[in-house]
Amino acid sequence: MEISGIISAIVIGIVIGVLGRLVVPGRQRIGVLWTIAVGIVAAFIGTGIAAAFGVADTKGVDWIEWIIQIVLAGVGVAALDRIKARG
Template identity: 65%
Template sequence: MAISGIFSALFIGLIIGALGRLVVPGKQRIPIWLTVLIGIVAALIGTFAANALGVGDTRGIDWIELIIQIALAAGGVSLAAGLYGRRHA
Protein backbone atom coordinates (compact mmCIF):
# COMPACT_ATOMS: atom_id res chain seq x y z
CA MET A 1 0.00 0.00 0.00
CA ALA A 2 1.36 3.38 -0.96
CA ILE A 3 1.75 6.20 1.54
CA SER A 4 -1.13 8.08 -0.12
CA GLY A 5 -3.36 5.04 0.45
CA ILE A 6 -2.49 5.01 4.14
CA PHE A 7 -3.24 8.71 4.49
CA SER A 8 -6.51 8.40 2.62
CA ALA A 9 -7.55 5.43 4.80
CA LEU A 10 -6.78 7.47 7.93
CA PHE A 11 -8.67 10.48 6.58
CA ILE A 12 -11.74 8.45 5.57
CA GLY A 13 -11.58 6.58 8.89
CA LEU A 14 -11.53 9.87 10.76
CA ILE A 15 -14.54 11.18 8.87
CA ILE A 16 -16.58 7.97 9.14
CA GLY A 17 -15.66 7.60 12.83
CA ALA A 18 -16.58 11.21 13.57
CA LEU A 19 -19.92 10.85 11.77
CA GLY A 20 -20.59 7.62 13.66
CA ARG A 21 -19.72 9.40 16.88
CA LEU A 22 -22.14 12.22 16.05
CA VAL A 23 -24.96 9.73 15.51
CA VAL A 24 -24.56 8.16 18.97
CA PRO A 25 -26.31 10.27 21.62
CA GLY A 26 -24.47 11.44 24.72
CA LYS A 27 -20.78 11.89 25.41
CA GLN A 28 -18.41 9.13 24.44
CA ARG A 29 -15.24 9.05 26.48
CA ILE A 30 -13.02 7.31 23.97
CA PRO A 31 -9.76 8.63 22.51
CA ILE A 32 -9.52 9.94 18.96
CA TRP A 33 -7.25 7.10 17.87
CA LEU A 34 -10.00 4.63 18.77
CA THR A 35 -12.55 6.69 16.83
CA VAL A 36 -10.28 6.63 13.76
CA LEU A 37 -9.69 2.88 14.13
CA ILE A 38 -13.44 2.24 14.41
CA GLY A 39 -14.02 4.46 11.38
CA ILE A 40 -11.45 2.59 9.27
CA VAL A 41 -12.89 -0.80 10.21
CA ALA A 42 -16.46 0.43 9.63
CA ALA A 43 -15.49 1.86 6.24
CA LEU A 44 -13.91 -1.43 5.15
CA ILE A 45 -16.75 -3.63 6.41
CA GLY A 46 -19.35 -1.22 5.04
CA THR A 47 -17.75 -1.29 1.60
CA PHE A 48 -17.72 -5.09 1.57
CA ALA A 49 -21.34 -5.20 2.79
CA ALA A 50 -22.50 -2.71 0.16
CA ASN A 51 -20.75 -4.67 -2.57
CA ALA A 52 -22.31 -7.91 -1.29
CA LEU A 53 -25.75 -6.26 -1.44
CA GLY A 54 -25.04 -4.99 -4.94
CA VAL A 55 -25.26 -1.27 -4.06
CA GLY A 56 -21.57 -0.48 -3.79
CA ASP A 57 -20.90 0.42 -7.40
CA THR A 58 -23.05 3.36 -8.42
CA ARG A 59 -22.37 6.62 -10.21
CA GLY A 60 -21.51 9.59 -8.04
CA ILE A 61 -21.69 9.33 -4.28
CA ASP A 62 -22.63 5.91 -2.92
CA TRP A 63 -25.19 7.12 -0.37
CA ILE A 64 -26.32 3.65 0.68
CA GLU A 65 -22.73 2.55 1.21
CA LEU A 66 -22.06 5.70 3.23
CA ILE A 67 -25.13 5.08 5.41
CA ILE A 68 -24.01 1.49 6.03
CA GLN A 69 -20.52 2.68 7.00
CA ILE A 70 -21.84 5.36 9.37
CA ALA A 71 -24.27 2.89 10.98
CA LEU A 72 -21.43 0.43 11.54
CA ALA A 73 -19.24 3.20 12.96
CA ALA A 74 -22.06 4.31 15.29
CA GLY A 75 -22.44 0.75 16.55
CA GLY A 76 -18.69 0.44 17.00
CA VAL A 77 -18.42 3.76 18.84
CA SER A 78 -21.32 2.83 21.10
CA LEU A 79 -19.77 -0.55 21.88
CA ALA A 80 -16.31 0.92 22.42
CA ALA A 81 -17.65 3.72 24.64
CA GLY A 82 -19.35 1.15 26.84
CA LEU A 83 -16.32 -1.09 27.09
CA TYR A 84 -13.71 1.69 27.30
CA GLY A 85 -15.74 3.67 29.84
CA ARG A 86 -15.99 0.73 32.25
CA ARG A 87 -12.31 -0.04 31.98
CA HIS A 88 -11.06 3.55 32.44
CA ALA A 89 -13.59 4.92 34.91
Protein backbone atom coordinates (compact mmCIF):
# COMPACT_ATOMS: atom_id res chain seq x y z
CA MET A 1 0.00 0.00 0.00
CA GLU A 2 1.37 3.40 -0.98
CA ILE A 3 1.54 6.40 1.34
CA SER A 4 -1.37 8.08 -0.46
CA GLY A 5 -3.48 4.99 0.14
CA ILE A 6 -2.62 5.01 3.85
CA ILE A 7 -3.43 8.72 4.17
CA SER A 8 -6.75 8.31 2.37
CA ALA A 9 -7.56 5.30 4.59
CA ILE A 10 -6.95 7.43 7.67
CA VAL A 11 -9.17 10.24 6.37
CA ILE A 12 -11.90 7.79 5.40
CA GLY A 13 -11.45 6.11 8.79
CA ILE A 14 -12.15 9.41 10.55
CA VAL A 15 -15.38 9.82 8.59
CA ILE A 16 -16.34 6.18 9.19
CA GLY A 17 -15.68 6.56 12.93
CA VAL A 18 -17.89 9.61 13.19
CA LEU A 19 -20.67 7.94 11.19
CA GLY A 20 -20.34 4.80 13.30
CA ARG A 21 -20.68 6.89 16.44
CA LEU A 22 -23.81 8.54 15.06
CA VAL A 23 -25.36 5.12 14.37
CA VAL A 24 -25.04 4.04 18.02
CA PRO A 25 -27.95 5.41 20.07
CA GLY A 26 -27.37 7.30 23.30
CA ARG A 27 -24.31 9.01 24.67
CA GLN A 28 -20.94 7.31 24.30
CA ARG A 29 -18.27 7.74 26.95
CA ILE A 30 -15.31 7.49 24.62
CA GLY A 31 -13.16 10.29 23.31
CA VAL A 32 -12.64 11.60 19.82
CA LEU A 33 -9.30 9.83 19.41
CA TRP A 34 -10.88 6.47 20.28
CA THR A 35 -13.65 7.18 17.76
CA ILE A 36 -11.07 7.94 15.08
CA ALA A 37 -9.07 4.80 15.94
CA VAL A 38 -12.18 2.62 15.77
CA GLY A 39 -13.09 4.21 12.44
CA ILE A 40 -9.66 3.57 10.94
CA VAL A 41 -9.68 -0.07 12.06
CA ALA A 42 -13.26 -0.49 10.79
CA ALA A 43 -12.29 1.03 7.43
CA PHE A 44 -9.41 -1.42 6.97
CA ILE A 45 -11.42 -4.46 8.10
CA GLY A 46 -14.49 -3.38 6.12
CA THR A 47 -12.43 -2.99 2.96
CA GLY A 48 -11.03 -6.48 3.47
CA ILE A 49 -14.49 -7.96 3.95
CA ALA A 50 -15.85 -6.09 0.92
CA ALA A 51 -12.91 -7.29 -1.19
CA ALA A 52 -13.52 -10.87 -0.03
CA PHE A 53 -17.14 -10.64 -1.21
CA GLY A 54 -16.15 -8.89 -4.44
CA VAL A 55 -18.01 -5.63 -3.78
CA ALA A 56 -15.00 -3.38 -3.10
CA ASP A 57 -14.33 -2.20 -6.65
CA THR A 58 -17.54 -1.31 -8.41
CA LYS A 59 -18.43 1.48 -10.78
CA GLY A 60 -19.32 4.64 -8.89
CA VAL A 61 -19.64 4.80 -5.12
CA ASP A 62 -19.07 1.55 -3.24
CA TRP A 63 -22.18 1.78 -1.07
CA ILE A 64 -22.00 -1.77 0.21
CA GLU A 65 -18.39 -1.28 1.32
CA TRP A 66 -19.36 1.94 3.13
CA ILE A 67 -22.27 0.23 4.88
CA ILE A 68 -20.01 -2.62 6.01
CA GLN A 69 -17.46 -0.12 7.36
CA ILE A 70 -20.08 1.98 9.16
CA VAL A 71 -21.68 -1.09 10.76
CA LEU A 72 -18.26 -2.30 11.92
CA ALA A 73 -17.48 1.16 13.34
CA GLY A 74 -20.83 1.24 15.15
CA VAL A 75 -20.14 -2.17 16.67
CA GLY A 76 -16.63 -1.06 17.64
CA VAL A 77 -17.85 2.17 19.25
CA ALA A 78 -20.56 0.32 21.18
CA ALA A 79 -18.11 -2.36 22.35
CA LEU A 80 -15.51 0.19 23.43
CA ASP A 81 -18.17 2.24 25.22
CA ARG A 82 -19.28 -0.87 27.11
CA ILE A 83 -15.69 -1.69 28.07
CA LYS A 84 -15.13 1.89 29.28
CA ALA A 85 -18.38 1.79 31.29
CA ARG A 86 -17.23 -1.27 33.23
CA GLY A 87 -13.87 0.26 34.15
